[in-house]
Amino acid sequence: PQSANSDIGETQSIQSTGARVVCIRSKLMWIICTIVAIAIITIPTAIILTKKGNVVEIDLTTIMMATEKGSTTLMLTTTKSSTTAIAEPGSTTTTAAEPIPTTTEAVWVPTGSMNRARTSHTQVTLKNGNVLVAGGQFGDRHVLKSAEVYTASTGLWTNTGDMNTARFSHTASLLTNGNVLVVGGTNDGSTALNSAEVYDPSTGLWSNTGSMNNARFCHTASLLTNGNVLVIGGYDGSTTFSSAEVYDPSTGLWTTTISIMNTARCEHTASIFTNENVLVVGGGNTVYLRSAEVYNASIRLWTTTGNMNIQRFQHTASILKNGNVLVVGGGTTVRAPLSSAEVYNLPTGLWTAADTMNTARLYHTASILTNGNVLVVGGRTKDNIPLSSAEVYNLSTGLWTAAGTMNTARLYHTASILTNGNVLVAGGMADMNTIFSSAEIYG
Known part of the structure; x- marks a missing residue:
């Protein structure tokens, strides 16, 4: 038993x-x-079935569970966008909500406005991560000598020391010691300046330095690997220049290059390669140009290279991670903006047509993102209408895709990359009666 x-x-x-x-x-x-x-x-929608409170969230690969007061909610999401159906307690009816973006795709977000509305100014990201904006104009006759600094950590602008000379259509270059060199420009739209001055971020003050040999605006300035700055071309109100000159920060003096460009030009672009050669592209004098030439900094000589497929001015040029140069937009005339883009191959010296942008534009900006893609922002149409659209050139595919819409349509604005990889766009205009102090972040 x-x-x-x-x-x-x-x-x-x-x-x-x-x-x-x-x-x-x-x-x-x-x-x-x-x-x-x-x-x-x-899939690919999100379903929420609700009793009172427990949550089971399935995010493609992750399941998270929580309990509270005996209630149960089951939610399934995807990484792109979702349509949500909700069942209310005690009800058999469902309602569809608006699609909810669940990606980390970059968007445009307003940030602090500048203390002064300005256009045709300069913008430089400093070594401490803050951003210096200097000069520009406010309306037809009001030229600015003021400057201000954007603090990336707070999103606020603070006035800093004024330049010694009011100017717009000048250039600003970050020197190797962290100071900023501002060169040339104009204070009335017709008379060029030959003066230059240096901003010291540690004191917030400007000091005059040596003057250029030629007064010029609508020129370019490129920082060479030896720390000197090469200023190229430009216009003095009556003459377009083929000359170039080099600024030596150690002496504060300018030296004209031994040779001059083969073609005088202003409103062109200049791109510096790792071998210190500088590619100058397009622009205009009495006509708009498709020619390009290269400055060899080691021997200080200019040589011609392949012509672009189409003439253009007020375009942008970006050196890609593969060493090629992407030229985008601009115009064949002020009333004929371009949607075309082309790529310069350094070893061959030849140009190849690239994918066409979604929107023709000139007076825009182009910024190289940390992933190597190129962000093009704003500008204007052939009807003189400012653009709020942006698009990105994908280096790996060679294609353009829309990159959202700015909160403010603008041209003659500035853009720079912040230390976190975001892009700060500031100022600009819709027309000479509508100048902006607003700024926004892409990221």
């Missing part, structure tokens, strides 16, 4: 254990089947 009772007890124990195993297996199978069924029915 004792043995029989023991056998019965063992059997009951085994049956009880087996029942628990079956129960656990059943629950597991129910959970698995439920998840699979929901996935089949709802």
